[in-house]
Amino acid sequence: MKVTCDSNILKKGFHLVETVISSSNLKPILQNVKISAYDNSLELSTTDLEVSITYRMDCTEVLEPGTIICSENKIASIIKEWDNNTIEIIENEKVCEISCKDDYFKILCADPEEFPVIPDFTDENYVEIENRVFASMIRKTMFIALGDRTKTASSGIFFDISNDQAKMVANDGRRLAEIKKKINNPRGLTISCIIPTKGVSQILKILSDQEEVIRIKVDEKRILVKTKSSTFCSQLIDGRYPDYEKIIPSDMNKAVTLNRSEFSTAVRKGAIMTIEDYKLLCFKFFNNILELTCSTPDVGESKVTMAIEYRDEELEIGFNPDYILDFMRVVDTDHVLFELRDNKTAGIFKVGDDYQYMIMPLKLREMKN
Amino acid sequence: MSKIKILSQLVVSKIAAGEVIERPASVIKELVENSIDAGASRIEIQLEDSGKKLIRVSDNGMGMERDDVELAFLSHATSKLTTADDIFSIDTLGFRGEALPSIGSVSQTRIVSRPRGAFTGSEISIEGGILQKIKEKGSPEGTQVDVHNLFYNTPVRRKFLKSTQTEMAHISETITRFALAYPAIHFNMQHNGKSVFVYPSAKDTRERIVTIFGNEMCKELISVNTKESNISINGYVLPPNRNRPNTKMQFVFLNGRYIRDSSILHAVNAAYQNLLMSKRSPIVFLYLHVDSSEVDVNVHPTKIEVRFLNAGVIHDLVYSVIHSALKRTESHPALQASTQTMNSSRESVMQSMSDFFSETLEKNTGFQQNRNRNDYASDPIEEFLPPKNSTVTPFLQVHNSYIVEETDEGLNIIDQHALHEIILYHEICERIKTSKLVTQNLLIPELIELTPVDHVAIMRLKNDLDRLGLEIDEFGKRTIAIRTHPQILKNLDYRDLIQGLLEEIEGNETEGHTDTILSKVVKILACKGAVKSGQRLNSQEIQTLLDKKKNRPMTNFCPHGRPTILEFRISELEKQFKRK
Numbered sequence: 001m002k003v004t005c006d007s008n009i010l011k012k013g014f015h016l017v018e019t020v021i022s023s024s025n026l027k028p029i030l031q032n033v034k035i036s037a038y039d040n041s042l043e044l045s046t047t048d049l050e051v052s053i054t055y056r057m058d059c060t061e062v063l064e065p066g067t068i069i070c071s072e073n074k075i076a077s078i079i080k081e082w083d084n085n086t087i088e089i090i091e092n093e094k095v096c097e098i099s100c101k102d103d104y105f106k107i108l109c110a111d112p113e114e115f116p117v118i119p120d121f122t123d124e125n126y127v128e129i130e131n132r133v134f135a136s137m138i139r140k141t142m143f144i145a146l147g148d149r150t151k152t153a154s155s156g157i158f159f160d161i162s163n164d165q166a167k168m169v170a171n172d173g174r175r176l177a178e179i180k181k182k183i184n185n186p187r188g189l190t191i192s193c194i195i196p197t198k199g200v201s202q203i204l205k206i207l208s209d210q211e212e213v214i215r216i217k218v219d220e221k222r223i224l225v226k227t228k229s230s231t232f233c234s235q236l237i238d239g240r241y242p243d244y245e246k247i248i249p250s251d252m253n254k255a256v257t258l259n260r261s262e263f264s265t266a267v268r269k270g271a272i273m274t275i276e277d278y279k280l281l282c283f284k285f286f287n288n289i290l291e292l293t294c295s296t297p298d299v300g301e302s303k304v305t306m307a308i309e310y311r312d313e314e315l316e317i318g319f320n321p322d323y324i325l326d327f328m329r330v331v332d333t334d335h336v337l338f339e340l341r342d343n344k345t346a347g348i349f350k351v352g353d354d355y356q357y358m359i360m361p362l363k364l365r366e367m368k369n
Numbered sequence: 370m371s372k373i374k375i376l377s378q379l380v381v382s383k384i385a386a387g388e389v390i391e392r393p394a395s396v397i398k399e400l401v402e403n404s405i406d407a408g409a410s411r412i413e414i415q416l417e418d419s420g421k422k423l424i425r426v427s428d429n430g431m432g433m434e435r436d437d438v439e440l441a442f443l444s445h446a447t448s449k450l451t452t453a454d455d456i457f458s459i460d461t462l463g464f465r466g467e468a469l470p471s472i473g474s475v476s477q478t479r480i481v482s483r484p485r486g487a488f489t490g491s492e493i494s495i496e497g498g499i500l501q502k503i504k505e506k507g508s509p510e511g512t513q514v515d516v517h518n519l520f521y522n523t524p525v526r527r528k529f530l531k532s533t534q535t536e537m538a539h540i541s542e543t544i545t546r547f548a549l550a551y552p553a554i555h556f557n558m559q560h561n562g563k564s565v566f567v568y569p570s571a572k573d574t575r576e577r578i579v580t581i582f583g584n585e586m587c588k589e590l591i592s593v594n595t596k597e598s599n600i601s602i603n604g605y606v607l608p609p610n611r612n613r614p615n616t617k618m619q620f621v622f623l624n625g626r627y628i629r630d631s632s633i634l635h636a637v638n639a640a641y642q643n644l645l646m647s648k649r650s651p652i653v654f655l656y657l658h659v660d661s662s663e664v665d666v667n668v669h670p671t672k673i674e675v676r677f678l679n680a681g682v683i684h685d686l687v688y689s690v691i692h693s694a695l696k697r698t699e700s701h702p703a704l705q706a707s708t709q710t711m712n713s714s715r716e717s718v719m720q721s722m723s724d725f726f727s728e729t730l731e732k733n734t735g736f737q738q739n740r741n742r743n744d745y746a747s748d749p750i751e752e753f754l755p756p757k758n759s760t761v762t763p764f765l766q767v768h769n770s771y772i773v774e775e776t777d778e779g780l781n782i783i784d785q786h787a788l789h790e791i792i793l794y795h796e797i798c799e800r801i802k803t804s805k806l807v808t809q810n811l812l813i814p815e816l817i818e819l820t821p822v823d824h825v826a827i828m829r830l831k832n833d834l835d836r837l838g839l840e841i842d843e844f845g846k847r848t849i850a851i852r853t854h855p856q857i858l859k860n861l862d863y864r865d866l867i868q869g870l871l872e873e874i875e876g877n878e879t880e881g882h883t884d885t886i887l888s889k890v891v892k893i894l895a896c897k898g899a900v901k902s903g904q905r906l907n908s909q910e911i912q913t914l915l916d917k918k919k920n921r922p923m924t925n926f927c928p929h930g931r932p933t934i935l936e937f938r939i940s941e942l943e944k945q946f947k948r949k
Binding site: 171173174242244247277280320358361363 | 796800803805806807808809810811812813815853856857
């Protein structure tokens with residue numbers, strides 16, 4: 001193999017693929033990057049067996065095609081040292097020579113046979129989605145799954161496509177977010193799978209800021225996502241996603257429209273007096289007033305009031321303020337609708353018709369000794 | 370007057386009964402054995418007040434003729450032996466002819482039986498060993514035995530019966546053994562009119578194991594099979610990652626009879642050697658078939674102990690069949706799944722730890738959560754600064770398990786898990802005392818499948834768990850649903866917790882002492898929530914732990930009684946180094 005390439009472009013590529021390199025030393029081969037040169041492009045691939053990323057760069061001069069497997073850490077460190085330079089990579093008898101201006105490095109390579117096969121995106125049976133829509137769906141659900149690592153089926157994001165609707169759902173046993181978006185699905189494909197959180201957060205990294213349409217393909221074991229420059233693959237979580245639609249209460253009899261920033265501020269202030277293992281904020285809705293109170297043993301108390309439009313029956317209910325603030329961070333509208341029933345039933349935030357967030361209430365256990 | 374008297378027949382029979390009949394479960398064992406010997410394919414057990422008030426076992430077996438019914442309650446009356454030689458080749462479960470008379474002497478018992486093909490049945494009652502007259506009685510084919518008011522005439526024994534739950538646990542255990550030995554027989558049991566379990570007729574042992582213990586465990590069953598001259602062994606064992614703290618899940622059957630043989634159990638443990646942690650026992654279901662002339666089952670009235678002619682051969686055979694089965698499946702993919710759960714539970718603990726520590730840090734330094742990016746807390750330099758209001762002592766973590774801390778007089782070596790455990794223990798206790806415990810409702814109840822015995826044991830703790838913010842409900846006969854959890858322990862693996870609880874309470878008769886149980890539960894919660902040995906802690910986390918130790922008395926021993934801190938005085942060190 002013999003190629004020359006611009007160092008800035010290479011740097012960008014390595015920056016992306018190194019996120020997949022596994023930190024454990026159990027399988028040394030996985031510390032490597034696969035560099036393939038063909039036609040006029042250069043491909044970088046890394047994998048930790050669960051997820052894999054391939055990044056393609058076009059502005060390359062391929063003098064001699066070929067494939068090498070070498071230490072990602074070493075080659076990335078070398079490339080980071082040069083700005084705006086042309087780098088030459090030559091492979092000869094399992095030795096990779098890298099030269100740029102007056103510097104020269106030799107890296108011993110591994111046998112390409114030993115490197116795991118990186119799944120390829122074959123162009124059939126895929127769904128197209130705008131990258132921004134897809135990224136927003138991920139952002140609005142992923143934040144829940146991030147914290148929870150206790151359950152297998154729920155520790156991922158449920159991704160479902162049927163007819164012209166794409167849906168993502170995440171839950172951690174205490175709260176649940178569901179987002180739906182209209183998509184073009186001319187082939188009428190149906191998809192239903194659970195993507196591990198790690199995979200989902202990697203997908204976000206390959207989605208560019210530019211408007212583009214990405215392709216998604218799901219088979220029994222994995223999901224593949226292809227953008228203009230990258231292909232990403234993640235194993236899926238085996239298992240059935242809980243039948244979550246059943247647990248969303250439908251007979252809510254109280255509703256209040258909240259100004260996002262005012263509400264966030266109030267909750268943030270109310271939560272100042274909570275501590276990690278005592279995160280209880282009481283929400284009292286009455287007479288156009290929302291009163292947030294908190295009383296944490298050994299810490300202190302707080303009372304925050306906010307004017308709202310609420311004329312339903314008075315309701316006092318406890319929530320974990322973190323769960324509310326997590327949600328407020330990803331909401332991009334000025335107002336949210338908050339639906340409630342009683343202090344034992346979940347509260348549901350609704351943004352438009354397509355995004356809802358449900359949180360289970362907390363209660364203070366009164367001990368009777 | 371002579372002091373030695375011949376005891377009356379009634380007293381003799383009561384004494385004899387004591388050997389065989391210990392508690393309701395032993396009555397059931399004897400009656401079900403009779404039903405099985407009678408060739409029943411369907412056995413129903415009805416209980417009232419855990420068998421103290423009524424035990425009714427009815428079967429669809431061959432039934433008894435009128436004359437036999439009359440003889441049934443006579444001592445050593447049996448249809449299963451005729452000559453003394455028969456005793457050395459026994460194929461039936463019962464044979465001693467002791468069971469019914471023994472039961473009859475300590476209860477009010479009634480038998481109704483109708484032989485297959487006969488037009489009518491007969492009924493006879495016995496009360497405290499005194500036979501009533503036999504009567505004709507219409508009844509379905511088969512035999513039904515009703516045992517009322519067990520031990521009504523031996524008040525001492527009656528007093529020693531344990532709570533309903535304990536007796537039910539013994540009964541469940543007894544039936545489980547029969548159900549495993551005879552998968553083709555339909556068993557069902559009712560308690561106070563409510564169905565406890567139904568084990569429909571299964572086509573093989575595996576199907577029965579699935580019915581009793583659930584699918585999850587049975588996915589990993591490894592079958593074992595061997596035959597040598599007169600001995601055959603088959604059944605299933607589980608991989609070492611599925612294990613128990615006691616030998617209750619080691620089911621060994623000899624010719625259809627549940628036995629506990631120390632030599633066989635030794636062989637089982639030897640086969641699992643080095644695969645299990647100490648004090649853990651494997652789960653096995655072994656079915657031995659040995660020619661009945663080569664085994665003596667008449668060692669003890671309950672027939673749970675037996676003597677083999679060739680104990681050595683059987684020991685070696687059991688060892689080799691399990692050993693090779695385990696070897697064969699060593700790199701089985703099922704193991705992969707389990708390591709994954711281990712990792713995930715480890716991660717969850719780490720997560721809760723880091724949450725815990727980060728928050729405590731915030732509390733100590735006066736930072737508040739929800740800080741935004743511009744806050745100085747996110748400044749990397751700030752993170753390396755110690756909390757402002759604490760004095761810093763030099764410390765070091767060794768082997769990711771112990772913390773070495775300098776003190777005024779020398780140095781302390783601290784077991785990080787034990788120390789954190791006792792601190793958590795006190796914290797949870799305090800919250801319970803101050804009645805300030807926040808509970809989080811779960812979106813979807815967490816369902817956990819248990820064995821019937823474990824199910825009973827856990828439901829017994831319902832009220833105590835409730836006080837701790839862990840609401841559980843019955844969800845079907847073998848499953849429990851966890852509906853809420855204490856907020857203080859948010860990333861807990863519930864399955865792990867329940868299993869830990871079961872292990873802690875197992876074999877302990879702590880009924881009626883809520884506080885004892887409560888403290889056990891808190892111990893488990895603390896243990897599961899504490900940092901583990903082998904877990905790397907950053908200096909901030911160590912500092913927080915050490916600070917907590919300073920502010921809290923009574924941290925020198927963990928809740929299990931192990932020391933948390935070893936002190937070394939500088940004077941001792943100097944002595945050792947011959948400086949003084």
